[in-house]
Amino acid sequence: MTILKPKKTLQQQLSAIKLPQLPQVLLQLVDICRSPEVDIRLIAQTVSQDIALTTKILQLANSAFIGARSQFRNIDHAVIFLGVNTVRNLAISVSVHEIFDKNGPSAQFDNEEFWYHCLFTALISKTIAEKAGYDDPGAAYLTGLLHDTGKYLLARHFGESYQTLINKQNDIDDLVNEEKKAFNISHCDVGKWLLDSWNMSEEFGNAVRDHHNRDTPDSETNILSRIIRLANTLTTKVSTYDEQTIKDASILCISPASLQTIVEEQTTILEDLAQTLGIPIKEPEREELSAGQEKNQQRLYKKIESRAKLYGFMESIIQAQTINRVYLALEESLSFLFDCDKAVLLLQEQTAGNLAIQGSFRNKIARTLKEKKYTIPPESSYLDDTAKSQRLLGEKNNIILSSEAKTTLFEPLFQAFQSDSLLGVPIRISPDQQGLMLLCLATGDDTMQDQEEILQLLSLHVGNRLYQETLKEEYAIAFAKERIAAVEEVARSIAFEISNPLRIIQNYILLLATKDGQNQTMSQELSIINRELARVTSISKQLGDLSTSPGSKQTSLTNINEAIGDSVHLFQKSIATESTIDIDFVPAANIPALWLEINPFKQILGNLITNSIDALGKSGTIEVHCHFVPAQESSAKAELVVTVSDNGPGVPPSIANTIFRAGKTTKEDGHAGLGLAIVNKLTKDISGRIYHSTGKEGNTLFTFHFPVTTQPSSYEQLMT
Template sequence: MPQILVQLIDRCHEPEINLSEIAGIIDKDTAISAKLLQLANSAFIGARRSFLNVEQAVVYLGADTIRNLVISLSVQQVFQRIKSTDQASISRFWYHSLANALIARNIALTAAYNNPSEAYLAGLLHDIGKLLLHVAFPDTYAPFFHKSSHLQNDHLIVLEEKKFNINHCAAGAWLCEEWRLPTLLTDAVRYHHHTLEEVEQALPLTRIAYLANLLSHNTTDNGEHCLEAADRLFGLSPEQVCSLYNGVEEQIKLLANQLGIRISQQDTASHKQAAKRTGSQEEVHQNPADQNRRILLISDLLNALLTAEKPEQVLAAVEQGLKRLLNVSAFLIMVLDRESGDLTGVTTPNSTLPREFNNLTFSPQQYANSLPGNALVHQRLMHFFTTEQGKEPIRPLDARLLHMLGTKGMLGVPMVYKSEIQGLLLIGFNDAGICESGTHWEPLHLLANHAALCFYLNHLQALQAEQLAVERIRTADMTAKRFINEINDPLTTLRNHLQTAEKKYEHGQAINRDLAVLNEKCDRLDQVLLELMARSAE
């Protein structure tokens, strides 16, 4: 492992990251710093400015992105020393790794994952265990390495474990742990050949690495499986899956040239065929005018949400958005009860649904197998459509919701902000084409997630209002105590002087001075009371 990478990872683990120190570490390695600057200034990064030195790039791109780029460069630098008579297999390995990395980044961008550079790195390193095994067992593993691009994933794993008592996934995860790479990244490498059912329960980065690997291995036989995985893991339509390949071929050539990696024309051709296979699953042609109208519609909907200040305004904006996007009137907005964790149905004044929806409350944990429960647990859009010939049993909660919505189908769209559920959109429909086309998925996700942000901000404002009220009560309490003390002092003085004056008067002594003091204390008491009245008026 390059020393520069050891020092860089150590610095990135510190609570407070010093960007100048990170730049200084990278500058010590001339080869790495030169390639880093070349990458930072390339179309791959897409920065709006050019960088003259490493420190500028670090400050502009941030420690995480720079760390991921340096890891990418370091891995290639370490393993380029492999001496192999089968350079074609090495070329195919790096081509597949770069394709995987770029597709993973595109998935992250499409699915709104908050760290696309981390997704890129997970895609790049997912098969690093193959190189490690090739280095450890150069002669024995060579046939596996040569055939790995042609073998089914499950078959390769079985053969590796039988021969070496370890597979390349576990070997790669071990290397990531040794290099102290982030745990999320290590898990993505470890689990990228697990079953779809297992990965479906995993964290987003593992799901991204799994799907990217499927898509980069796309063949005629597994095209349907790719589309199914994309839908189940991220709710992506065939149209969106096809778009994940956009620009990948050109960027592979660019990165390979900058990293000094050889790729063959055969590799490029196979990638083109994979993109065509995915695209052939569903041909989608959109008129430019339709695309413009769609963009304007989404812009209007998001602006309406951004200007909504109260929960009722957010609900109205969401209602308007659903009507314009899907032309439906049967829908329910369910918001999170933060005390109980349950979801409660809310209808707007213009809703055509019965008022009983306002009393509908359910626990996502209790009904985890229902459509709403599944959508919330997996934080992705889910749908189903029933027909008279349908044999699929409908769960009680789903049946009740369909009955209340008065429709044959139902969409569940979770409202998520910062990976936390803020609510759920339940949409009823009678046109099965809504599910088949999937063209509304992305706008629906945008609408739901922006609504989630609005509900979250409303929650913060409510908390701030509560804190402000508490502070006012605390301030009033302290003020009252101060006034009590200030009133108590002249009252005590009054009492004492009255007793003294009374005794003097009984003995025929002069009490003029005592009366003057009493008068002074009365004035002070009057002043305190006036001040207290003024404060209470505030």
């Protein structure tokens, strides 16, 4: 029989189809539920107008399907405990079969298979909605129940012609196109029109309309539409999943590997629900898969399995507490999913813009290249120096780095990876910061290229996680500036208030030092106190501006062992009566007199010793060590390296990477957490560096490198 294409428009076709009407009670109920302020008593009164409907709702509300903790004896209790939307959904559920059964389609249309599919889709939709965190699983159930009502109406309107069309379709996804070819209308269009005529939510109608649509680059699919589309696929293809199914499950945050479990669980409930509603159902016969379909299914099952594993790794990346844990989670995922144990990140530095190697502490390749200080200048980031046709950054798709490229820029990479080709997966951290995930790609190995979507998902999560760290860093810097600005205001006031008492104390010490009868020890003690008071006076002058670097730098010829010894001696005297803390300093041998900025040096040393004292409490040991590194042994500048260690509780891992930020402290009693932040600032001001570590015996070590010279500057020579 040949099916002729009608010339009628979609609107003409819709208007020609007779739509079933909801009972007046249900129409009133739908209208009441759409009101922003719903009166629960009015809902109960409306439903109770129809005794048969009330009885069915209570029967369903007390069934295992709802799983209520107590039995409902009247509709008022049901409305209060179940909620307005659930009662509305139940009312339509128990009535819809009766509404359609009054004037059914042709005898060839299998009602029992039809309702089997509708009820099954409703149950699975509700379960998916719950797992996906959708705010109204009952709405998903109702939409799933009504999603194929358009088929029922088309079968009733076109009769045998429509049934013939259905019988010819081996693939349910082709049905919509064939419906439009034959009748210029699809069951999806009719279903939406029906729900609109019942004054149902627009979201319900859109989900019914879109439940066979495939995603396109320009389409936007809402959550309910994805839920219904996924549920519909699972009920029609219980053992076969396609790419769209996997994508919908991924977007709804449901592991594709759990889909079969969802189907099996709802199958056990389906029969009981149908009996409760009084709807006869029959499971459709399933066709055997062809050899080609079976092969395709095996490929998709492997993809589902890898996706299931991927979820765990993506969760690890999102939940990682530190950047190092982000790198480690990424490397573990690459090793597990692709058996790839050679990978690094090539990320833009925020300051210079160079491309620098990043990786976890376990990453041998990253460590090797970092030790060599390997970076790629931004202006040289081309794959080929001669062609300059493809940049490392800014590409949307994966790129291949080959040793055949006419540039020596990447030779250290190929040597470290011991490979002639590398796969680069773009990572976007922010509009101003990008990078690449570099993987070892063996010759002829296209496995990772086939898994491009998984690699891009990993890179997306890593990029988002790194961007979060960037925002945290920017916030911390802004917060630190605000705190230091507030401290500055207080510091200016303090500096002004203490300047006069300091001068008076210094004058009295000078008088004491000049009195007769002073022994040598007392004179030395007074001399140390006087020098420290002079340093306090100098510091008080700097308190006016903690946030900017000092102007002129004045160095002086200093005996390092003597300077450190004086500071240690003062601390030993000051804590002698309060605790049993030992502060040990063994003078270093063979350190010449050095030219350095003595005030910031003593301030850094004093703050670090104070920090150790606070960490120890009443007892413990502090050790101070130093050694001199001549210029030819490390860099263009000579350095004095000083380490302050203590056997206190140590630095918690949670703040180990941020210990030098303002506001970060492990101390109580109102500590502002500015001590180490000031130390860090002072160190940077004199072009030094500072870091903390843990010793072999568990001691906490703070080490600072202080730039020094063995010769005076031209300014000091002029002054002397």
